[in-house]
Amino acid sequence: MLHTVAEWRASRAEFLAKTPNATLGVVPTMGALHAGHASLFAAARRDCDLVLATLFVNPTQFDDPSDLARYPRTLDADLALMAEQGVDAALIPPVEELYPPDTGTHYTVQEDHFSRTLCGTHRPGHFTGVLTVVMKLLQIAGATRAYFGEKDWQQLQLIKGMATAFFLETEIIGCPSVRGPDGLALSSRNRHLSPAERALAPQFYKTLCTAPDAASATAQLTALGFAVDYVEDLKAHQRRLSAIRLGNTRLIDNVPLS
Numbered sequence: 465m466l467h468t469v470a471e472w473r474a475s476r477a478e479f480l481a482k483t484p485n486a487t488l489g490v491v492p493t494m495g496a497l498h499a500g501h502a503s504l505f506a507a508a509r510r511d512c513d514l515v516l517a518t519l520f521v522n523p524t525q526f527d528d529p530s531d532l533a534r535y536p537r538t539l540d541a542d543l544a545l546m547a548e549q550g551v552d553a554a555l556i557p558p559v560e561e562l563y564p565p566d567t568g569t570h571y572t573v574q575e576d577h578f579s580r581t582l583c584g585t586h587r588p589g590h591f592t593g594v595l596t597v598v599m600k601l602l603q604i605a606g607a608t609r610a611y612f613g614e615k616d617w618q619q620l621q622l623i624k625g626m627a628t629a630f631f632l633e634t635e636i637i638g639c640p641s642v643r644g645p646d647g648l649a650l651s652s653r654n655r656h657l658s659p660a661e662r663a664l665a666p667q668f669y670k671t672l673c674t675a676p677d678a679a680s681a682t683a684q685l686t687a688l689g690f691a692v693d694y695v696e697d698l699k700a701h702q703r704r705l706s707a708i709r710l711g712n713t714r715l716i717d718n719v720p721l722s
């Protein structure tokens with residue numbers, strides 16, 4: 465299951481030699497897998513002949529070193545979940561392989577770009593890191609389709625924009641957010657929540673769904689005890705996006721505007 469870039473490229477070539485018109489799906493992740501990731505694997509499995517998952521905690525997208533240091537790492541459980549979901553191959557490259565020394569090249573966008581708003585404002589450099597690593601992963605994968613979650617809605621739009629701008633041949637597929645029974649969007653960072661924070665967390669989604677406008681959502685969330693980074697209604701997309709912090713844990717979510 466484990467592949468370096470060179471191993472993946474060799475097994476991909478071998479597979480395509482045997483099955484010339486095969487479709488390939490790639491699901492980029494940072495590991496610590498949960499049912500949200502499983503839904504992406506299932507979509508790829510349904511649509512594609514060969515499914516690659518990538519597990520890489522990308523250092524360049526972390527604006528906060530302590531967030532990177534405590535990012536959950538659960539490799540054994542991740543391998544079991546991927547096997548259950550019928551993932552064919554997992555690329556788990558070391559940092560030096562994705563970032564060879566002295567290349568000094570990254571993907572960036574102009575000052576007034578969408579990537580500088582919302583999470584881009586609150587996590588400076590975050591989307592440069594995300595888009596750079598996604599460009600690398602898509603080039604390595606050489607897939608027909610790549611699967612991303614709508615939970616990270618701004619990220620999904622930016623990746624679609626990059627794929628269009630750079631004429632990438634991989635189709636970018638967005639998949640619906642998977643939620644717990646209480647409405648909380650599944651996220652690897654949920655495991656950092658204390659029991660009290662976990663009990664409060666579903667109010668995040670509920671408030672986004674019910675508040676009449678972004679200002680009231682902000683006021684209601686603040687009154688409940690969330691530290692609000694932003695709530696914004698993107699009228700053009702009919703979408704409400706938000707990021708909040710509970711203690712040291714930052715969560716994001718988005719809902720359609722009704």
Ligand SMILES: Nc1ncnc2c1ncn2[C@@H]1O[C@H](COP(=O)(O)OP(=O)(O)OP(=O)(O)O)[C@@H](O)[C@H]1O
Pocket residue numbers: 492493494495499500501503504611612613614615616639640641642643649650651652653654
């Ligand atoms: N609840 C979810 N439903 C659907 N897709 C999800 C969900 N959570 C994550 N994803 C998607 O899985 C892919 C990998 O995300 P990632 O590994 O960062 O997990 P995560 O749970 O979003 O972690 P965190 O937000 O804590 O970094 C992304 O495309 C992301 O949008």
Ligand SMILES: CC(C)(CO)[C@@H](O)C(=O)[O-]
Pocket residue numbers: 492493494520522525594597598616619
């Ligand atoms: C797309 C991604 C795998 C890039 O590191 C990451 O931002 C994520 O997991 O959403």
Ligand code: BAL
Pocket residue numbers: 525526616
């Ligand atoms: N899924 C988002 C990755 C991050 O928070 O860095």
